[in-house]
Amino acid sequence: MKVGVAQLSPIWLNKAKTTVKIIECIQEAGDLRCDLLVFGEGLLPGYPFWLAYTDGAKFNSQMQKEIYAHYLSEGVDIAIGDLDAICVTAKENNLAIYLGIIEKAADRGGHSLYCSLVYIDKQGVIQSVHRKLQPTYEERLGWAPGDGQGLRVHQLEEFTVGGLNCWENWMPLSRTALYAQGENLHIAVWPGCLRNTKDITEFIAKESRSYVISVSGLYRKEDVGDDLPYADLLREAIPDNIANGGSGIMNPKGEWLMEPIIDKEGLFVAELDLQLVYQERQNFDVGGHYSRPDVTKLTVNRSRQSLIELQDDNECT
Numbered sequence: 001m002k003v004g005v006a007q008l009s010p011i012w013l014n015k016a017k018t019t020v021k022i023i024e025c026i027q028e029a030g031d032l033r034c035d036l037l038v039f040g041e042g043l044l045p046g047y048p049f050w051l052a053y054t055d056g057a058k059f060n061s062q063m064q065k066e067i068y069a070h071y072l073s074e075g076v077d078i079a080i081g082d083l084d085a086i087c088v089t090a091k092e093n094n095l096a097i098y099l100g101i102i103e104k105a106a107d108r109g110g111h112s113l114y115c116s117l118v119y120i121d122k123q124g125v126i127q128s129v130h131r132k133l134q135p136t137y138e139e140r141l142g143w144a145p146g147d148g149q150g151l152r153v154h155q156l157e158e159f160t161v162g163g164l165n166c167w168e169n170w171m172p173l174s175r176t177a178l179y180a181q182g183e184n185l186h187i188a189v190w191p192g193c194l195r196n197t198k199d200i201t202e203f204i205a206k207e208s209r210s211y212v213i214s215v216s217g218l219y220r221k222e223d224v225g226d227d228l229p230y231a232d233l234l235r236e237a238i239p240d241n242i243a244n245g246g247s248g249i250m251n252p253k254g255e256w257l258m259e260p261i262i263d264k265e266g267l268f269v270a271e272l273d274l275q276l277v278y279q280e281r282q283n284f285d286v287g288g289h290y291s292r293p294d295v296t297k298l299t300v301n302r303s304r305q306s307l308i309e310l311q312d313d314n315e316c317t
Contacts, residue, residue, distance in 0.1 A: 001157045004034040004095075005268045007247040007261055008043060009218040013228055015045040015074045015082065022099070023089045028267050030093025035122075035157055037267075040189050040217035040247075041100040041166050042115050045074045047191040048142040049219055053237040054230075056141045066229045068142065075104030075113050078129065083118065091124030096156050098163050098215075100189045102143075103131065107306055112144040117163050117189055119154055128152045132165040133174065147305040153181040158274045159211075163187030169200050175208070177300045179287040184210045184252075184277045192216040192243020194260050205250040209280035211257070211272050212250045218265055219243040252280040 006025045011017035022044060029037040041047065050056065050067055058064060076082045083101075090097050096119070103116040115132040131146025151174065153162040162178035162185075169175065169188045178186065186204055190196045197214040205212045219242040224234045241263070249258040249270050258270050284290050 001035045001159055001272045001274075002033060003213060003249070003270055003272060004029040004032065004037040005213060005215050005247045005249065005258065005261075005270070006037055006039045007216060007218060007245050007268065008039065008265055009220065009223050010043050010046040012046040012219070012223040012225060013071060013074050014225060015076065018043065018045050019082075019085060022086055025267055026086070026089045026093055026095070026097065029269075030095055032267075032269055034095050034269060036096045036098070036161070038098045038187055038189065038213050038215045039100055040215045041117075041191045042102050043217055044076055044099065044101045046102070047217065047219065047243075048139065049191075049238060049242050050234055051138040051141050053239075054234070056138055063230055063233075064141075070229050071102070071142065072104060072111065072113060074102075076101040076116075077104045077106060077110070078118075078126065079106040083120070083126065087120055087124040087126065089124075090120050090122070094122050096120060096122050096154075096161075098187045098189065100165065103129065105131070107304065108144070109307070113142060114146050115139065115143050115165055116146070117150065117165050117187075119152075119161075119163070121154065121156075127154055130163065130165070133168055133171070136167045148177070148300050148302045149304040151177045151300055151302060153178055153183045156185070159185040159272070161185040161187060163189065166190050166196070169204060173298055175204065176287075176298050179208055180291075180298065182287065183208070184274070185272065186210050186212045188212060188214045190214060190216040190246070192219055192245055194244060194246035194262060197246040197248060197260055201248060201250045202254050205252060206254040208286055209252045209284055210277060211252060214249070214260075215247045216245050217243055218245050218263070252277050
């Protein structure tokens with residue numbers, strides 16, 4: 001199976017322009033006959049890097065309120081079709097996609113944001129939206145905690161693929177939820193930086209005896225556009241190079257198939273061989289013959305969480 005790694009910088013916090021960039025990458029991957037294309041965490045419309053550099057925890061800050069309001073306005077509302085053009089392009093190019101988005105969830109009131117990983121199949125249909133279970137550190141100032149609804153795997157060609165957001169990949173029970181469903185191709189998406197991908201990618205590959213695709217983004221001071229609130233202040237506060245990429249692919253033996261790529265934007269392609277998974281599962285299958293469900297077992301709540309459950313009689317009086 002041919003897979004594409006899209007290590008891109010967004011048009012930071014601009015949903016429309018970043019969507020165009022994503023579509024262009026999908027078309028390029030289609031020309032190369034990729035079966036799967038993976039983008040980094042929160043790429044659409046971008047990661048909230050400003051929080052770490054502008055006193056993001058200062059309570060009732062007018063600046064933080066205005067930047068958040070802009071972020072919210074650029075959030076991805078799946079219900080009103082914000083991903084439709086991407087889905088159509090995926091179908092036209094006969095490839096599946098994992099895409100990191102900042103989701104403005106209508107089923108949670110529409111005013112909170114979730115770091116979500118969306119799987120779109122080759123028919124252009126959204127099959128899962130995984131909201132990050134636990135935002136990390138300063139992310140909690142901008143993102144709400146998600147739920148288990150998206151802890152799902154999908155059949156893609158001969159592979160069974162699943163994915164997690166950033167530090168969720170360090171959470172053993174979240175990984176196990178995917179292993180137990182037969183995952184043999186693991187997608188780990190990150191905002192960027194080699195320090196995030198160099199160790200955990202190898203560990204997951206060796207633990208699961210699966211292929212692991214880690215995909216990061218690139219973020220630089222030059223990505224701060226003039227249309228952003230407090231743009232000059234952001235440019236002054238943010239380092240020249242916030243995130244340097246580090247995307248790569250590890251095989252089930254724990255060997256780099258694609259070594260981490262630093263400070264380079266583009267689409268990178270590799271071929272995966274399922275037989276190598278089978279070979280490595282011979283002596284260790286974490287969700288199969290090496291598990292002991294009679295001793296330890298995981299329970300996963302995959303219901304979508306909501307504050308309200310409406311019960312209507314569908315009659316107007």
